[in-house]
Amino acid sequence: QQQVKQSPQSLIVQKGGISIINCAYENTAFDYFPWYQQFPGKGPALLIAIRPDVSEKKEGRFTISFNKSAKQFSLHIMDSQPGDSATYFCAASMIGNQFYFGTGTSLTVIP
Amino acid sequence: KAGVTQTPRYLIKTRGQQVTLSCSPISGHRSVSWYQQTPGQGLQFLFEYFSETQRNKGNFPGRFSGRQFSNSRSEMNVSTLELGDSALYLCASSLGQLGNTIYFGEGSWLTVV
Numbered sequence: 001q002q003q004v005k006q007s008p009q010s011l012i013v014q015k016g017g018i019s020i021i022n023c024a025y026e027n028t029a030f031d032y033f034p035w036y037q038q039f040p041g042k043g044p045a046l047l048i049a050i051r052p053d054v055s056e057k058k059e060g061r062f063t064i065s066f067n068k069s070a071k072q073f074s075l076h077i078m079d080s081q082p083g084d085s086a087t088y089f090c091a092a093s094m095i096g097n098q099f100y101f102g103t104g105t106s107l108t109v110i111p
Numbered sequence: 112k113a114g115v116t117q118t119p120r121y122l123i124k125t126r127g128q129q130v131t132l133s134c135s136p137i138s139g140h141r142s143v144s145w146y147q148q149t150p151g152q153g154l155q156f157l158f159e160y161f162s163e164t165q166r167n168k169g170n171f172p173g174r175f176s177g178r179q180f181s182n183s184r185s186e187m188n189v190s191t192l193e194l195g196d197s198a199l200y201l202c203a204s205s206l207g208q209l210g211n212t213i214y215f216g217e218g219s220w221l222t223v224v
Contacts, residue, residue: 034212043115043201043215044154089154098144098167099213101154 003027004092006102013109019077021105023090026071030092030100035064035075038087038104047088048075080109113138115204115216123222129190132219136183136204142166143185144213145177148199157200160185161207192223 005024013019023033034049050057050064050073057064063076077084090102116135124130136143144159144167156169160179177187183204189196199220203213 036215041217043217046212046214049212091154098156098159098169099154100156101146103153 002103003100004090004102006090006105008105009103010106011108013080013107015080015082015109015111017080017109019075019080019084019107019109021075021088021090021107022072023074023092023102024070024072025092025100027092027094028071029094032093033064033066033073034091034093034099035062036089036091036101038089044089077107080107082109082111085109115202115214117200117202117216117219119219120217121220121222123224124192125224126192126194128192129188130192130221131186131188132200132202132221134185134187134202134204134216136185136202137214140204140206140214141183142205142207142211142213143179143183144203144205145185145187146201146203146215147171148201148218149197154201157187189221194223197221197223 035047036044037047038044048059048062052068061078066073087104087106089104091099093099118133142161145157147155159167163179174190179185199218201218203215205211205213
């Protein structure tokens with residue numbers, strides 16, 4: 001059973017556009033929600049993270065929006081650049097450091 | 112500060128063999144967790160160690176095992192390899208407190224033939 005559902009599976013955006021990736025979860029015990037960026041041949045790198053007591057967090061061009069009642073959170077990449085082309089994973093954790101990951105979104109930013 | 116280091120980066124094994132992968136966490140990090148990444152199943156949690164004790168375990172068969180040493184370095188072992196074990200094995204480290212961010216290494220690519 002997929003604890004964290006992520007969509008879309010792939011996304012193509014024009015340079016300068018906004019990329020939006022969505023995730024949903026069921027377990028209300030989750031209390032930490034990070035996003036990871038992964039380039040081919042590399043391990044996932046932490047991008048930005050949020051806790052459920054905050055509805056939005058922004059770091060540079062990256063923003064997480066969190067809707068606790070809907071059990072959904074999303075990543076917005078503003079002014080998307082070709083260098084942002086990568087696979088993005090959302091994740092959630094509760095006890096200890098067991099993280100549950102979404103299935104990933106392959107983002108392609110067209111120049 | 113050096114990141115998470117995993118060795119070897121690439122390896123090819125034959126069905127039925129066993130393999131040991133190594134992970135050195137970020138200095139000061141006491142928790143090490145292991146994940147298997149495949150195109151079909153995505154990132155799946157294997158187990159997590161903190162202060163040499165397994166704290167959490169995912170839904171993998173007993174052929175997958177691990178351990179952590181007193182210097183926080185960790186190893187994972189897969190015995191009786193199957194073709195389906197071909198994957199990228201990722202190690203991640205964290206300070207160890209609940210809800211801490213985990214930082215991944217570059218992974219070990221295992222191919223079973």
